[in-house]
Amino acid sequence: MDTPPPAPETAATPQPDPDEGAGTATVDSRRRRAWRIARNILLTILGLLVAIWLVLYITKGRFLKHPFERFVGGQTHRPVTVAGDFQLYFAPFRIKFVAEKMTIANPAWATKPFLFQAERIDTRIAPLSLIWGKRRLYWLDLAKGAVDLEWNEDHSANTWTFSNEKGGKPLEFPRIDVATVRGTTVRYRDPRMQLIADLKVDDIRSADARIGKAVGVDGDGTIRGTPFRVTAQLLSPDATVNRGKNELRARAWAAHNVVDVSGTLPSIAGIEGVPLQTRARGRNLSELLGIIGVVIPNTRAYRLKAQLVQQGQEYRFTRMSGTVGESDVAGKLTITNGDRLHLDSTLTTKTLDIVDAAPFIGYNPDIVADKGAIAAAAATGAAPQRIMPDAELPIETMRRFDADLKWTIRTVRSRNLPISNVDLTLDLERGRLALSPLGFAMARGNVASDVVFDTRQRPTAVSYDIRLAPTPLGRLLAGYGVAEAGTTGTVKGRIKLDGRGDSIHDSLSTASGRIAFIVPQGQLWTRNVQLAELDLGTFVQKMFEDKLKKPVELNCGLVGFTVRNGVAAADPILFDTTKNVIVGRGGFSFRTEGLDLAFRADGKKFSLFSGQSPVGIGGVFAAPKLDVVSDQLLARAGAGLGLALVATPVAGMLAFVDVGDAKSAACGPVLAGATARAQRTTKGTPRDDVGKGTTAKEEDGSGSLGEKKSQRKKFLGIF
Structure with missing residues (x-):
């Protein structure tokens, strides 16, 4: 019996998973559960906050007094106490804080x-x-x-x-x-x-x-x-x-x-970092700065304004302007209140009145303006007729702060000295004050100097180094009545001195060094030269001929002094002109400020009537005296009178005849500023008429400089 063929295979139909629906439901359930938990937590927190708020509101938070003291004390590292009522709560959304008899230590x-x-x-x-x-x-x-x-x-x-x-x-x-x-x-x-x-x-x-x-x-x-x-x-x-x-x-x-x-x-x-406008006025700026321990010289009345900005330990004054006395000032200043007080300033001045500069050498400017320099010096304790002040440096205060200053001055208002373009740099560091460099223009010449006061050495070690560039004599002396026209001579020089002392007077009274001013070839008014020479015949002749201002040729000249222990001795004073040789002897003292100098001119040409006697300069710095009619001139006049009586009037004139035997000076050593021992004539022989760089006191041991007892005899006797 035939078996029927098998049925063809077909694709399997998927069956639904019974667990899938259950998983989706589980995720949704978890989400709902998490939301309920979060909601409950939030409600709980909110409830707690409400409860806390309610408790605090009802109790006013008074029970928190001691916890507050402990907590704030721990945060501030200080004991905090509230001895009276205390409240700390929300009212309703702002924190209310009440404390009576509260202290923070x-x-x-x-x-x-x-x-x-x-x-x-x-x-x-x-x-x-x-x-x-x-x-x-x-x-x-x-x-x-x-x-x-x-x-x-x-x-x-x-x-x-x-x-x-x-x-x-x-x-x-x-x-x-x-x-x-x-x-x-x-x-x-x-x-x-x-x-x-x-x-x-x-x-x-x-x-x-x-x-x-x-x-x-x-x-x-x-x-x-x-x-x-x-x-x-x-x-x-x-x-x-x-x-x-x-x-x-x-x-x-x-x-x-x-x-x-x-x-x-x-x-x-x-106030930190905030620009503040400041104005200050008073009778003396040094009194204002002295309040913060800064020492400056006394000033006249001042009015200043500036913008102040404080930043940490710095106080910056900018856009500063105003007047001090009769002088204007502008610039900036920074005061730093650190481990050491420090000033840093930059100043400019258009016109500085010379009286306002007086404090820089120790004078009170008000006294200078009212009564003069001698009275101002006396106010510092200086002896009568002294011009140098005895004001001592503020040694201890200068050691307490440091300073840097740059100051430029366009013009100095002065009756006699044409000073301008002053450029000063000041540095003060732990008691060492340096004015270096200090330069200025004077009569179309320039002066450069360095001055140092080192108070760290006792007494203060002071160094002066002042250098004068070639400067026209006519303009330099114009303030003293010397006309500039007809004078083409120039002068240059240097002052180099070192001394010890806590005042300018004391430092110069102990100073040693050299002073030398050189006058190269040029022309001077005849009147000025002839008055110094006292060549009466030439002077009277030119005066009657109206040739008083005719230039006289100057070959070279030197005014030099050697300074030892505050006493300056001529070393040498020597001028060579076309007609005369002028020499000087003597010196001056920084100690007593006494002057004792004698000048004499010897003619190179025959002069029928010539005084030919020394011209003395005595007195003191503050009141110099010119002694034109000297003992020698009177003696020659007496000799002439005697000859006229016993002989003839013509014979009497012989006492005033100058044969003109002066030896011309070699200008090389003069222009080099050499000492007297190095001076020579034009023939190369040593000069024997310019002294040894010593005063009469040093030469014969007699009296102090300025005493007339033997000094007059010595000065006149050396010619």
């Missing part, structure tokens, strides 16, 4: 026990501001608050920086929208500046983020032992109590000075 090194204390403080705080660090107070009521702000001795920490590590941060205040402040005081102490200030803050009442009236501050204190008084106002009627535009106006009085400060502050105490 100062660190152990402070001079007062508390940084902050208040009879009562009541405030509303923005909660999120505590999280983000930008503290904001919606409202503040402070009664009888007292704040003590201090720096430590080495300026490494302050009382308002809550840290165990060194370093003091600037004082910052929170933003305050509405405030009432009553009976609050602030004390500030800075040992480095030696500053203590006690300030009283006027009552503050503000509303809607507006102060409504000026906030006043009054107080007093001392700075470096100098009492001062200060008053200030914050004018902010249209700004927030803090973090707004606070217009500051302050005035301080100290040591006969008045200082005004004004500017716009970003906060009540935020």
Whole structure:
């Protein structure tokens, strides 16, 4: 029997999985369960917050007083106490904080026990501001608050920086929208500046983020032992109590000075980096700077203004301008209150009155202006008729601060000396004061100098090095009545002295070195030369012929002095003209300021009537005396009179005849500024008429310089 063929294979039909629907339901269930859990957690947290809020609101958070004291004390590293009522809770979304008789202690090194204390403080705080660090107070009521702000001795920490590590941060205040402040005081102490200030803050009442009236501050204190008084106002009627535009106006009085400060502050105490306009006036600028321990010479009355920016320990005064006495001044000044006080300044002056420069050598400028230099010198303790001041350098104070100064002066207003284009660089470092370089133009010539006062050596070691470039004589002497026309001679020279002393007078009284001024070939007025020569015949002849201003040729000239222990001796004084040779002897003393010099001219040509006697210069620096009619001239006049009586009038004239035997000078040693021993005639022979570089005292041991007893005899006897 045939078997039927198998049926063809067909694709299998998939069957539904009974677990798939169950898995989808499980995922949805898990999501719903997670949402319920999160919701329950949130509700629980919210409930807890409500409960906490409710508990705090009901209890006013008074039970948190001691935890608050411990927590804040730990954060500030200071004991914090609240002796009266305490409240800390949300009301409703702002943190309300109330504390009575609250104190925050100062660190152990402070001079007062508390940084902050208040009879009562009541405030509303923005909660999120505590999280983000930008503290904001919606409202503040402070009664009888007292704040003590201090720096430590080495300026490494302050009382308002809550840290165990060194370093003091600037004082910052929170933003305050509405405030009432009553009976609050602030004390500030800075040992480095030696500053203590006690300030009283006027009552503050503000509303809607507006102060409504000026906030006043009054107080007093001392700075470096100098009492001062200060008053200030914050004018902010249209700004927030803090973090707004606070217009500051302050005035301080100290040591006969008045200082005004004004500017716009970003906060009540935020002065760092803020440009402030300052104005100062007073009778003496040295009194103002002396308050911060900076010593400058006395000045006349001053008025100055500048822009002040304080940045850390730096106080930068820019755009400075004003007057000191009759002189203008402009520039900038930076005062750095670091380990050592340091001043760095750049100044310019268009016109400096010569009287205002008097303090730089120790004079009081007011006395100079009213009574003259001699009276000003006497005021420093100098002997009568002395012109050099005895004012001592402020040795100890100069060691307390350092300074750098660059000062340029266009013109110096002076009756006699045409000085201009002064360029001064001053460097003071730990008691060593250097005026180097100090240069200026004088009568179309230039003077370059270096002066150093080293107070680290006792007594002070002083070095003077003053160099005069070739300068026209006519212009240089024009202020003394010498006309410039007809005078083409020039002069150059150098003063190099080293001494010891704490005043200019003492340093020069002990100085040793050399002074030399060289006059190369040129022309001088006949009148000036002939008056010095006392060649009466030539002088009278030219006077009657109206040739008084005819130029006289000068071959070369040298005025040289050797200085030993404060006494300067001519070494040499020698001028060679076409007609005469002029020599001088003697010297002067920095100790007594005495002058004792004698000049004599010998003619190179025959002169029928010539005095030919020395011209003496005596007296003192302040009052020199010209002795034209000398003993020798009187003796020659007496001899002439005797000859006329016993012989004839013609014979009497022989006493005044100059045979003209003067030996011309070799100009090489003269122009080299050589000493007397190196001087020669044109024939090369040593000169025997220019002395040995010694005074009469050194030559014969007689009296002090300036005494007439033997000095007159010696001077006249050497010719």
